[in-house]
Amino acid sequence: MAKKAPARPVKPRAVKKSARPSFSDWEAPRVTGLLVLADGTVIEGFGFGAEGEAVGEVCFNTAMTGYQEILTDPSYAGQIVTFTFPHIGNVGTNEDDIETTNLAATSGVRGCVVKASVTDPANYRSHRHFGQWLKARGIVGLGGIDTRALTNLIREKGMPNGVIVHHARGHFDLKKLKAMVAEWPGLVGMDLAKDVSLTQRMAWDETTWDWRAGYGRGNGARYKVVAVDYGLKRNILRCLTTVGCEVTVVPATALADDILAMNPDGIFLSNGPGDPAATGEYAVPEIKKLVSSGKPVFGICLGHQMLALALGAKTQKMHQGHHGANHPVKDFTTGKVEITSMNHGFTVDRATLPEGVVETHVSLFDGSNCGIAVEGKPIFSVQYHPEASPGPQDSHYLFKRFVEQMDKAKASSPSPRESGEREGPIAKAMGG
Numbered sequence: 001m002a003k004k005a006p007a008r009p010v011k012p013r014a015v016k017k018s019a020r021p022s023f024s025d026w027e028a029p030r031v032t033g034l035l036v037l038a039d040g041t042v043i044e045g046f047g048f049g050a051e052g053e054a055v056g057e058v059c060f061n062t063a064m065t066g067y068q069e070i071l072t073d074p075s076y077a078g079q080i081v082t083f084t085f086p087h088i089g090n091v092g093t094n095e096d097d098i099e100t101t102n103l104a105a106t107s108g109v110r111g112c113v114v115k116a117s118v119t120d121p122a123n124y125r126s127h128r129h130f131g132q133w134l135k136a137r138g139i140v141g142l143g144g145i146d147t148r149a150l151t152n153l154i155r156e157k158g159m160p161n162g163v164i165v166h167h168a169r170g171h172f173d174l175k176k177l178k179a180m181v182a183e184w185p186g187l188v189g190m191d192l193a194k195d196v197s198l199t200q201r202m203a204w205d206e207t208t209w210d211w212r213a214g215y216g217r218g219n220g221a222r223y224k225v226v227a228v229d230y231g232l233k234r235n236i237l238r239c240l241t242t243v244g245c246e247v248t249v250v251p252a253t254a255l256a257d258d259i260l261a262m263n264p265d266g267i268f269l270s271n272g273p274g275d276p277a278a279t280g281e282y283a284v285p286e287i288k289k290l291v292s293s294g295k296p297v298f299g300i301c302l303g304h305q306m307l308a309l310a311l312g313a314k315t316q317k318m319h320q321g322h323h324g325a326n327h328p329v330k331d332f333t334t335g336k337v338e339i340t341s342m343n344h345g346f347t348v349d350r351a352t353l354p355e356g357v358v359e360t361h362v363s364l365f366d367g368s369n370c371g372i373a374v375e376g377k378p379i380f381s382v383q384y385h386p387e388a389s390p391g392p393q394d395s396h397y398l399f400k401r402f403v404e405q406m407d408k409a410k411a412s413s414p415s416p417r418e419s420g421e422r423e424g425p426i427a428k429a430m431g432g
Helices: 067-071 130-137 147-157 174-183 234-242 256-261 276-292 302-311 394-412 416-421 424-429
Strands: 033-037 042-049 052-061 079-083 111-113 140-143 161-166 202-204 206-210 214-217 223-229 245-251 266-269 297-300 314-331 336-349 357-363 369-374 379-382
Touching: 033 140, 033 174, 042 130, 042 161, 052 111, 052 140, 052 147, 052 174, 052 314, 052 336, 067 079, 067 130, 079 147, 130 140, 140 161, 161 174, 202 234, 206 234, 223 234, 223 394, 234 245, 234 394, 256 276, 266 302, 266 394, 276 297, 276 302, 297 302, 297 394, 302 314, 302 336, 302 369, 302 379, 314 369, 336 369, 336 394, 357 379, 379 394
Parallel strands: 052 079, 079 111, 111 140, 223 245, 223 266, 266 297, 297 379
Antiparallel strands: 033 042, 033 161, 042 140, 052 161, 202 245, 206 214, 314 336, 314 357, 357 369, 369 379
């Protein structure tokens, strides 16, 4: 029997292979952002928000909420804010939570540093992604940073000057960046109030926010208040309106004579950025005149510091400052402790308070001064932010205290001669 020829092997059909993974597929994401500190430390991360470079003082904020209010607080002008809470940007942004009063001014804060990547917003109030919002406001963001390590560095060494950078292609000129940091003079001696203040008068009648109705409008105001804008936050004005004040805002450079010509029942000295001694070169002489008028005066933050300067005390730079919404403060006038919102890098030196000026509040974190009052006069101030935004509302009572001072002043209305006789050591401290 004849043998069959062996079957010819079938050539396998060619199968198109997928591209072989290259090493680049496993490479770490490209570094697109840096934080370069004055001591030469270079911290790598991933940029978002606006592209470019910005130099400022690096601080940290411990608040768990309210990042939009923090980044629009004019008091942060000249600073790069490091958020210790890891999840920043996850509720997006909206138009209601902006605290800047002068919308025509450029953003005061120089940049923000966060740990986790910014996610898409998950909140019914959100109108815009956090990264897009930062870009629109010209604020450089830096993510992927070990913010705990950076916070510990600030606690140990103080608030350093630094430059925050975002370049999408990851191209950085370290020599240039280090030179930028070295040339920046820092906040000591820097007047930033003029950069964030209104340039003309403004009337205000918006009240505090309600979950159902949003912001309201004041009506039937009982008191006329002039607020001097050194970097004013909107919620301060809302708190004043809510307690029955008709508020007129004036620029940081406003003259005392012009303010008094408006015949206010009280005068408010606002928060703001920079060195109080620098802004005080033009503001303190006017504050002295306001104090001498006998009108009730209420100051917070920078306004508190410059009021102290006007009364004869001194201010000094702090090691790491106070920035957060969980700062305990004791009110000596009531014996109560309140949890407050703070944002300051300078403080009043209590050892320099003159006779007739008493300390009313103290920080329970480090014992620094947090409030003063003039004995026998309707003049007081606090270092922290009683309006919160963000933060607890424990200190809203201070706006009612201001109203009570205006009520008492209206009831007594001393003559000019009597007012002069009551000045005593304060007039001497002020050169009166």
